[in-house]
Structure formats: C-alpha cells, structure tokens
Amino acid sequence: MLATADALGLLLDAARRVDGVERIDTLDALGRVLAADVISPLDVPPMHTSAMDGYAVRAADLAAASDAAPVALPVSQRVPAGHTAGPLAAGTAARIFTGATVPPGADAVVMQEMARASGDGSVAFAQAPEAGEWITRQGADIERGAVILPAGTQLTPQALGLAASVGCASLEVVRRVRVAIFFTGDELRMPGEPLAPGAIYNSNRFTLRALLAKLGCDVTDFGIVADRLDATRDTLRRAALEHDLILTCGGVSVGEEDHVKPAVEAEGRIAMWQIAMKPGKPLAFGAVRRGQASEPDEAYFIGLPGNPVSSFCTFLLFVRPFILRLAGVANVAPRVYAMRADFTQKKGDRRNEFLRARVNETGGLDVFPNQSSAVLTSTVWGDGLIDNPPDHAISAGEMVRFIPFSELMR
Numbered sequence: 001m002l003a004t005a006d007a008l009g010l011l012l013d014a015a016r017r018v019d020g021v022e023r024i025d026t027l028d029a030l031g032r033v034l035a036a037d038v039i040s041p042l043d044v045p046p047m048h049t050s051a052m053d054g055y056a057v058r059a060a061d062l063a064a065a066s067d068a069a070p071v072a073l074p075v076s077q078r079v080p081a082g083h084t085a086g087p088l089a090a091g092t093a094a095r096i097f098t099g100a101t102v103p104p105g106a107d108a109v110v111m112q113e114m115a116r117a118s119g120d121g122s123v124a125f126a127q128a129p130e131a132g133e134w135i136t137r138q139g140a141d142i143e144r145g146a147v148i149l150p151a152g153t154q155l156t157p158q159a160l161g162l163a164a165s166v167g168c169a170s171l172e173v174v175r176r177v178r179v180a181i182f183f184t185g186d187e188l189r190m191p192g193e194p195l196a197p198g199a200i201y202n203s204n205r206f207t208l209r210a211l212l213a214k215l216g217c218d219v220t221d222f223g224i225v226a227d228r229l230d231a232t233r234d235t236l237r238r239a240a241l242e243h244d245l246i247l248t249c250g251g252v253s254v255g256e257e258d259h260v261k262p263a264v265e266a267e268g269r270i271a272m273w274q275i276a277m278k279p280g281k282p283l284a285f286g287a288v289r290r291g292q293a294s295e296p297d298e299a300y301f302i303g304l305p306g307n308p309v310s311s312f313c314t315f316l317l318f319v320r321p322f323i324l325r326l327a328g329v330a331n332v333a334p335r336v337y338a339m340r341a342d343f344t345q346k347k348g349d350r351r352n353e354f355l356r357a358r359v360n361e362t363g364g365l366d367v368f369p370n371q372s373s374a375v376l377t378s379t380v381w382g383d384g385l386i387d388n389p390p391d392h393a394i395s396a397g398e399m400v401r402f403i404p405f406s407e408l409m410r
C-alpha cells in the first residue's frame with residue numbers, strides 16, 4: 001500500500017495538460033483556466049486621477065495656509081470624471097470630482113470638506129496639503145506590460161474583473177477536460193425506481209457528477225454497468241475513445257464481483273492500486289488504450305471505491321487535483337489549517353485517516369461520531385476533513401491538520 005502523499009505525487013507526475021485552447025468571451029470565462037499570461041496593454045488608472053471630490057491645487061500655493069490665515073484661490077476650471085483637464089494655472093484651484101483627471105500642473109487634491117467655497121468663485125483653504133495627497137497616480141494599480149494573471153490561473157469573478165479592467169474582451173483558455181464516468185454494482189438503482197430487496201440507490205452518481213460539474217468538466221455518463229468482466233471491458237473501450245479521463249465507481253476492491261481492475265489490466269494498464277488511507281483504500285490509477293495500435297495512445301483511468309464516503313473523499317483528495325492538472329491549473333494543493341481537536345480519538349492503524357469534522361463555536365473541531373465509510377450523513381454534517389497520520393491517537397486540545405471542504409471544492 002502506498003502512502004497518500006506518494007500516491008498523490010505519482011498521480012500528479014503522470015498528469016499532462018490536455019491539448020487544445022480556445023478564445024472565449026471574458027464574460028463566459030468563469031472557472032476556466034488561462035492558457036496564456038494576461039498582459040496589461042495599459043496603465044491602470046490610465047492617468048492621474050482624483051481620489052476625492054474636492055479641489056486640485058499646486059501644493060506650493062497653499063504652503064502658508066493655516067486656520068489663522070486661510071489662503072483663497074480663484075477656481076479656474078471644473079473637471080468632472082470622464083472629461084479632459086487643461087493645465088492648472090499657478091495660483092488657482094480646479095474643482096474636481098472622484099475619478100476625474102488631475103489637471104497637468106496640479107500635485108494635490110484637497111477634499112471638499114477641508115475647503116470653503118465662496119460665492120465670488122474662489123475657494124479658501126485653512127491647511128497646506130502634502131504633495132500627492134488624494135491623487136491616484138497613473139499605473140498605481142497596474143503598469144503597462146505587467147503580467148496581471150499568469151497562465152494556469154483558474155478564473156474567479158475577481159480575476160474576470162481584473163482582466164476586464166485592462167480592456168480584455170476575450171481570453172485564451174484551456175479546453176474543458178473530457179471525463180467519462182460509469183458505476184458498477186448490480187445492486188444499484190436510480191432514484192425514482194422502486195427498490196427491490198437487496199438494492200440501494202446510486203447516490204454516488206449524484207455526488208460525483210456534481211463534483212465534476214464544479215470542476216467545469218465535460219462529462220459523459222455511461223450509467224450503471226453490470227458486474228461482469230465483458231460488460232466492464234466493453235464500456236472501458238467505448239469510454240476511452242473521446243475522453244481524457246475514465247472515472248469508475250465501485251468494483252475495484254478484492255471481491256469476486258470486482259471486475260474493474262482486471263478489465264483495466266486487459267484494456268490497458270494499472271499503475272497504482274491501494275492506498276494506505278481510510279476511507280478509500282482500494283483507489284486505482286492507470287490507463288486504457290485507445291486508437292490504432294500504430295498510434296499508441298491512452299485515456300487516463302481512475303477507479304474509485306464504491307462506498308459513498310470513500311468515493312467522495314478520494315475524489316476530493318486525488319481526482320480533483322488530477323483533473324485540475326489536466327486542465328493546466330498551476331496550484332492544485334488545498335490550504336490546510338492547524339486547528340484544535342475538541343475530542344479524543346483512539347490510535348488507528350497504518351493508514352492515513354480522513355475524519356469528517358466540523359468547526360464548533362469556540363473555533364475547535366468536533367468529529368462525526370460514526371466515521372464508517374458507508375455513512376454519507378457525515379459528509380453533509382461536516383465542514384471538512386481532518387488529515388490524521390497513520391498510527392496516531394488524537395488527544396483533546398491537540399492541533400490537527402484540517403482541510404475545509406471549501407478548499408477541496410474550489
């Protein structure tokens with residue numbers, strides 16, 4: 001059995017970014033991954049702008065201003081946002097508004113609360129401003145030529161705003177990762193169907209499809225495949241054709257009804273099987289052949305265990321970073337937080353445990369009482385996973401490694 005860190009390393013080393021990029025509207029690019037750096041063609045702001053409603057001045061003109069001896073200047077122009085400004089004549093002030101261009105020659109803005117306008121067209125100041133005050137300098141946010149978003153960035157709402165702020169109407173992104181998925185188990189029925197004795201609902205289909213949707217994958221769902229070697233091999237062959245990754249659920253353990261591993265061995269190869277983790281031990285990784293023998297080519301394969309908590313956890317910890325790598329994402333590691341355990345936990349075995357836990361009101365962690373890999377309730381109750389090393393007992397008050405679900409579903 002491989003340690004979880006070694007298994008993840010092996011998986012990520014094998015993941016190559018998919019070929020194919022496309023240029024799409026920035027408005028449609030949420031969640032997509034940049035195929036190329038976004039470089040700013042302009043300074044932001046593109047000119048010196050006022051950060052306040054007030055008066056643009058030459059600071060030197062007001063050097064002597066004080067409460068006892070205010071200095072009055074005639075107002076020589078008015079500059080609303082979106083208009084150009086003429087040079088500021090010495091000894092005068094310009095009425096100016098937030099976001100408006102600072103007139104050439106002016107080197108400070110005095111906010112209107114600090115100025116007193118009189119009816120004769122002049123304005124009085126009782127304080128000397130510092131040079132540069134309330135002016136946002138050209139290029140203060142972004143300089144022309146700067147890489148504002150590097151290739152491999154997954155586009156968030158704020159990244160789209162940043163790209164738009166330098167005028168990018170479209171972006172070059174990596175094409176979506178194509179994933180084929182199927183489910184093994186003669187006991188599986190779909191919600192809506194009656195449950196015969198011995199049958200259960202295919203809950204994993206819903207969890208896994210939703211997780212794939214969150215990652216922005218193009219998904220082909222081959223449904224439930226019978227627990228037979230020929231049926232499994234046939235589905236693998238068809239799934240390999242137009243997909244980057246084949247994801248299976250169930251049938252990857254050691255029972256006689258587990259046909260996924262032998263089927264992959266017959267149609268391709270298994271590179272890794274069984275990880276020292278709980279839940280999720282039977283995870284398998286490999287590849288399925290595709291195309292002509294003259295052009296050797298293969299689709300990646302990941303076989304998830306059937307137990308609902310196992311498939312959920314192994315997806316989050318292994319499939320998610322793997323798919324992100326295929327999509328070209330640079331940083332795929334979730335943030336891990338050191339948090340206080342407000343419970344005790346007996347020493348486990350030689351497997352790395354991932355405990356479903358929840359943040360309590362005092363900022364510590366509680367664990368769900370039933371950590372069975374069949375108890376899906378724990379995943380809904382929890383806020384994330386405690387990454388507990390092999391052979392380790394947890395005592396109350398100890399700091400543990402906590403990975404929030406929000407980090408695992410970004």
Ligand code: AMP
Binds near residue numbers: 201
């Ligand atoms: P397996 O990995 O096929 O040995 O399945 C392990 C356990 O998970 C068994 O109790 C299965 O009934 C259950 N299981 C397998 N696939 C699913 C699924 N798609 N949805 C819910 N439970 C499943």
Ligand code: MG
Binds near residue numbers: 251
């Ligand atoms: Mg099964």
